[in-house]
Amino acid sequence: MTRSAYDDAVSELYRAPQADFIATRKRLAGELKAAGDKAGAATLAKLARPPVSAWAVNQLWWQARDDFERMLDSAAKLRGGDMAAQAEHRAAIAALRSRAAKLVDNPSEATLRRVTTTLSALAVAGGFEPDPPGALSEDREPPGFAAVGIAPALVATSAAPAVDDAAAREARHARERADREAEEALQRERVARERARLDAALHAARAELAAAERQLAEARERVAALERDLAALPAT
Numbered sequence: 001m002t003r004s005a006y007d008d009a010v011s012e013l014y015r016a017p018q019a020d021f022i023a024t025r026k027r028l029a030g031e032l033k034a035a036g037d038k039a040g041a042a043t044l045a046k047l048a049r050p051p052v053s054a055w056a057v058n059q060l061w062w063q064a065r066d067d068f069e070r071m072l073d074s075a076a077k078l079r080g081g082d083m084a085a086q087a088e089h090r091a092a093i094a095a096l097r098s099r100a101a102k103l104v105d106n107p108s109e110a111t112l113r114r115v116t117t118t119l120s121a122l123a124v125a126g127g128f129e130p131d132p133p134g135a136l137s138e139d140r141e142p143p144g145f146a147a148v149g150i151a152p153a154l155v156a157t158s159a160a161p162a163v164d165d166a167a168a169r170e171a172r173h174a175r176e177r178a179d180r181e182a183e184e185a186l187q188r189e190r191v192a193r194e195r196a197r198l199d200a201a202l203h204a205a206r207a208e209l210a211a212a213e214r215q216l217a218e219a220r221e222r223v224a225a226l227e228r229d230l231a232a233l234p235a236t
Helices: 005-015 018-034 038-045 052-063 065-079 083-103 109-125 152-158 165-232
Strands: none
Touching (some): 005 018, 005 038, 005 052, 018 052, 052 083, 065 083, 065 109, 083 109
16 A cells, blocks of 8 residues: 555654654644645644653664564464464563663653553554554553453463453553652652752852861961061061
């Protein structure tokens, strides 16, 4: 199938650095509109910025294709009943998780868990559909194997299945709590580092002030001595 300018724009948008997503989306939408594709421009302008975990999975598709294909191929084997593919599948997901840890700046454990969960969901589903490859706008959750007729071992190897909506919501809430706690811990660490830096700077400044005060006192003593010596001279 021939790719359209819109397809190329979507790929470029989701390959861009996450921090540049909004600016890139605006630029690409403007280019589509200028080229006469007003409908494509309007659709592109509404595409959502992915969370960092989904963004990382998109980058894995573009930057670690061999490991990504290995994950999907081993998942297909598991769906076909080849249980010997479990080790290969786990190794592929582990390799992708390791790459994701290098793509994201100081990733939290919660973020890496979401990356792994989304990878597992894609493995269970067999790909990115209904999204274009490498263009996730949100994280994915693996479906329950009973609902889609896939091998239970694949879900067990990839991630725990979502038994029901309540369980899925609770898992999501737990991840959100973990994210908040991780962010709060990072904030406390940043505050502690800044406090230590300021304490050290204050200590150094006080030491400089004390040295300056000693020098001033010594200078005053020299001035006083000189004044005494001058006063002791006979009048002319």
